[in-house]
Amino acid sequence: MNAPPNPDETAPGERQGFWKRFSKTLESGRQSYVADLKEVFGRPALDAAFWDDLEATLIAADAGVPTSERVVADLRRQAAGAHLRSPADALRYLKADLAREMQGRPRALNLEGAPAVVLVLGVNGSGKTTTIGKLAYLLRREGSRPLLAAGDTFRAAAIDQLRLWGERAGVEVVAHQSGSDPGAVAFDAVQAARARGASPVIIDTAGRLHTRSDLMEELRKVRRVLERLDPKSPQEVLAVLDAHVGQNSAQQVKVFQEAIGLTGLALTKMDGSARAGVVLSIEAELSVPVKLVGIGEGLDDLNRFDPGQYLDALLRMEEAG
Amino acid sequence: MFESLTERLDQALKKLTGRGKLSEADVDAGLREVRLALLEADVNYKVVKDFVASIRVRAVGAEVMDSLNPGQQLVKIVDEEMVRLLGDRVPMTYAPSPPTVIVLAGLQGSGKTTTAGKLALYTRREGHRPLLVSTDVRRPAAMEQLEALAKSINAPAFAPRGIDPVGIARDSLAEARRVNADVVIVDTAGRLQVDEELLVELKRITDAVPSQHRLLVLDAMTGQQAVNVTSAFQQTISLSGAILTKMEGDARGGAALSLRAVTQCPIQFVGVGEKLTDLEIFYPDRMASRILGMGDVLTLIEKAQDQVDVSQAKEMEKKLRAGRLTLTDFMEQLKQVKKMGPLEGIIGMLPGAGKIKNLAGALPNDDQLKQMEAIILSMTPAERERPEVINGSRRRRIARGAGTDIAAVNRLLKGFEQMQQMMKQMGKGKRIKGLPMDPAQLLKG
Numbered sequence: 001m002n003a004p005p006n007p008d009e010t011a012p013g014e015r016q017g018f019w020k021r022f023s024k025t026l027e028s029g030r031q032s033y034v035a036d037l038k039e040v041f042g043r044p045a046l047d048a049a050f051w052d053d054l055e056a057t058l059i060a061a062d063a064g065v066p067t068s069e070r071v072v073a074d075l076r077r078q079a080a081g082a083h084l085r086s087p088a089d090a091l092r093y094l095k096a097d098l099a100r101e102m103q104g105r106p107r108a109l110n111l112e113g114a115p116a117v118v119l120v121l122g123v124n125g126s127g128k129t130t131t132i133g134k135l136a137y138l139l140r141r142e143g144s145r146p147l148l149a150a151g152d153t154f155r156a157a158a159i160d161q162l163r164l165w166g167e168r169a170g171v172e173v174v175a176h177q178s179g180s181d182p183g184a185v186a187f188d189a190v191q192a193a194r195a196r197g198a199s200p201v202i203i204d205t206a207g208r209l210h211t212r213s214d215l216m217e218e219l220r221k222v223r224r225v226l227e228r229l230d231p232k233s234p235q236e237v238l239a240v241l242d243a244h245v246g247q248n249s250a251q252q253v254k255v256f257q258e259a260i261g262l263t264g265l266a267l268t269k270m271d272g273s274a275r276a277g278v279v280l281s282i283e284a285e286l287s288v289p290v291k292l293v294g295i296g297e298g299l300d301d302l303n304r305f306d307p308g309q310y311l312d313a314l315l316r317m318e319e320a321g
Numbered sequence: 322m323f324e325s326l327t328e329r330l331d332q333a334l335k336k337l338t339g340r341g342k343l344s345e346a347d348v349d350a351g352l353r354e355v356r357l358a359l360l361e362a363d364v365n366y367k368v369v370k371d372f373v374a375s376i377r378v379r380a381v382g383a384e385v386m387d388s389l390n391p392g393q394q395l396v397k398i399v400d401e402e403m404v405r406l407l408g409d410r411v412p413m414t415y416a417p418s419p420p421t422v423i424v425l426a427g428l429q430g431s432g433k434t435t436t437a438g439k440l441a442l443y444t445r446r447e448g449h450r451p452l453l454v455s456t457d458v459r460r461p462a463a464m465e466q467l468e469a470l471a472k473s474i475n476a477p478a479f480a481p482r483g484i485d486p487v488g489i490a491r492d493s494l495a496e497a498r499r500v501n502a503d504v505v506i507v508d509t510a511g512r513l514q515v516d517e518e519l520l521v522e523l524k525r526i527t528d529a530v531p532s533q534h535r536l537l538v539l540d541a542m543t544g545q546q547a548v549n550v551t552s553a554f555q556q557t558i559s560l561s562g563a564i565l566t567k568m569e570g571d572a573r574g575g576a577a578l579s580l581r582a583v584t585q586c587p588i589q590f591v592g593v594g595e596k597l598t599d600l601e602i603f604y605p606d607r608m609a610s611r612i613l614g615m616g617d618v619l620t621l622i623e624k625a626q627d628q629v630d631v632s633q634a635k636e637m638e639k640k641l642r643a644g645r646l647t648l649t650d651f652m653e654q655l656k657q658v659k660k661m662g663p664l665e666g667i668i669g670m671l672p673g674a675g676k677i678k679n680l681a682g683a684l685p686n687d688d689q690l691k692q693m694e695a696i697i698l699s700m701t702p703a704e705r706e707r708p709e710v711i712n713g714s715r716r717r718r719i720a721r722g723a724g725t726d727i728a729a730v731n732r733l734l735k736g737f738e739q740m741q742q743m744m745k746q747m748g749k750g751k752r753i754k755g756l757p758m759d760p761a762q763l764l765k766g
């Protein structure tokens with residue numbers, strides 16, 4: 001049906017470069033952070049000052065106080081048992097420790113269904129529409145035939161924005177008028193996807209602060225509409241989180257989880273200054289795994305979340321200097 | 322989710338009931354809690370370090386006032402210091418020779434375009450004629466969004482396609498003359514801090530157009546890197562002020578303190594909702610309470626002052642002291658409580674709100690208040706003056722009239738009686754302030 005707007009953009013070489021670019025963009029904005037890490041881990045002794053500074057470094061990465069304290073306490077215990085001698089040993093241990101913790105979590109997108117439905121929600125400005133555009137592009141590249149639903153009928157020009165992303169990604173968009181019922185948009189989109197054999201349907205929703213209970217009800221309604229069409233749907237309910245947001249991210253996930261039920265997270269704007277400590281704290285405390293990560297504004301700047309590479313990028317120091 | 326700072330400090334300093342001066346040990350015990358509270362509020366950890374150090378200097382050896390315990394004394398110092406750091410309220414100023422140019426900058430998703438619309442409305446309410454300008458040629462549909470916002474408030478928009486952002490900014494001055502606007506609000510592309518190219522573009526825009534205000538639009542939920550973000554913008558365009566957005570959420574907003582620490586420039590407005598009227602002047606004292614997790618006590622007090630009729634309150638106090646409170650008076654109280662809005666909202670503003678919310682079952686909700694009002698309204702005036710005449714058959718009648726059961730009427734009467742007893746005792750001894758009484762007491766009775 002639609003040809004990709006620019007086939008060159010899909011060059012596989014670029015895709016493999018994602019994590020390299022990820023850690024590169026991460027570094028440029030977090031020089032002071034990397035410098036801190038380097039200084040902290042480069043010290044000769046595992047003394048009290050080291051543990052304090054390590055904790056501060058994690059806090060500075062938005063890991064949050066409870067998680068930072070827990071990580072450091074675990075590491076200290078292990079250090080005692082394993083006779084770690086230096087901060088460099090401790091770093092290796094920390095990485096392995098966190099990797100073990102993160103790798104056990106389910107991160108694959110469930111796209112089984114005819115059509116499968118991916119409901120995307122998040123607070124205003126978190127990057128929902130952009131993420132949907134990129135996700136459509138990612139999935140199309142992998143051979144599926146996504147369809148977008150313009151469920152954000154509230155924000156001025158949100159429908160236009162999704163249409164433009166649809167064009168860029170080369171996928172169709174089902175939209176109603178601005179101000180119309182998001183449930184009806186979702187319904188029509190699923191019907192259209194059935195008729196055309198498209199899947200998954202990716203549904204945009206209006207950005208809402210999690211404190212707005214009336215808007216949460218609207219989301220529940222969309223969910224009910226979808227469940228009536230197919231009890232297994234929506235297969236994925238993804239909350240989009242802005243990596244620049246601090247401890248409030250945990251609160252957002254908690255509220256969305258309780259109100260709608262989440263299957264995963266998409267972390268956006270993991271570029272420049274944003275640090276990823278938020279992931280540690282949310283996954284550990286709320287058990288909702290990050291499934292996707294976006295790093296920039298390009299069509300191919302979204303990828304599946306990989307904890308190993310993520311930790312490498314987060315705790316790597318060699319290239320910082 | 323978190324206990325309030327005051328509670329935690331009270332906990333930490335529980336043993337120190339003595340008066341006199343705050344010792345080093347007291348202060349250090351307390352400052353550990355302050356540090357934690359600030360970090361939970363997303364204040365940058367380096368800013369926290371400096372802030373805590375400056376508090377320490379001020380607090381060690383400080384007199385503990387008679388009316389306070391050491392924990393409260395320390396909170397008072399922290400609060401004062403934070404209010405000072407957050408700066409003063411700064412009114413919007415306009416250029417002596419128009420147009421006044423306001424450039425908005427910020428990260429993607431911080432809410433720049435919506436804020437541009439809010440500012441336009443704000444300046445118009447101050448008697449000005451704003452022009453909304455979009456230089457965001459990057460984000461899909463950004464220009465359409467600005468045009469739609471402008472249309473919704475009947476303001477002119479300038480978002481020409483096919484020109485570069487610097488050109489648009491330059492041309493906007495001529496457009497302002499053409500449409501007779503005296504305020505030009507320039508929305509810029511959302512950018513990532515590390516995006517040199519876009520920072521350069523921002524610099525070129527501010528170089529091309531002389532601006533009175535270069536405002537950073539910052540999401541109140543921003544985490545630790547608020548410091549880096551802010552300093553990048555500060556270094557690029559020398560900010561004149563800032564606007565904190567999404568304050569209607571439940572983020573504690575520590576980014577405000579980080580921002581101030583880096584730029585020293587004033588926070589002028591806060592965005593408190595999705596509607597274009599949802600732009601408010603920044604109050605440092607309220608922000609400080611919020612960051613410290615002390616609840617928005619000041620807003621509550623102000624709200625109470627707004628809503629409570631002072632002379633009525635005085636009259637009530639007199640009656641209370643004499644123990645002559647009637648159910649009619651009680652209903653007046655209920656009305657005043659209701660005027661202040663939903664109880665949960667009011668409770669949310671109180672310090673230690675978390676704790677109180679756990680007691681939610683014990684507090685009357687709006688429905689219960691309505692029911693209490695209905696019961697009292699179903700009584701005759703004589704019954705309201707002298708509840709003791711209400712016998713079994715009257716109770717039945719009242720219950721029917723109020724659409725409830727006799728048990729509810731009994732609960733109200735019993736509670737009222739108990740409260741009256743209490744009031745009489747208090748009236749003899751302690752002075753009672755003319756504030757609304759606690760309806761919770763009634764229901765629990």
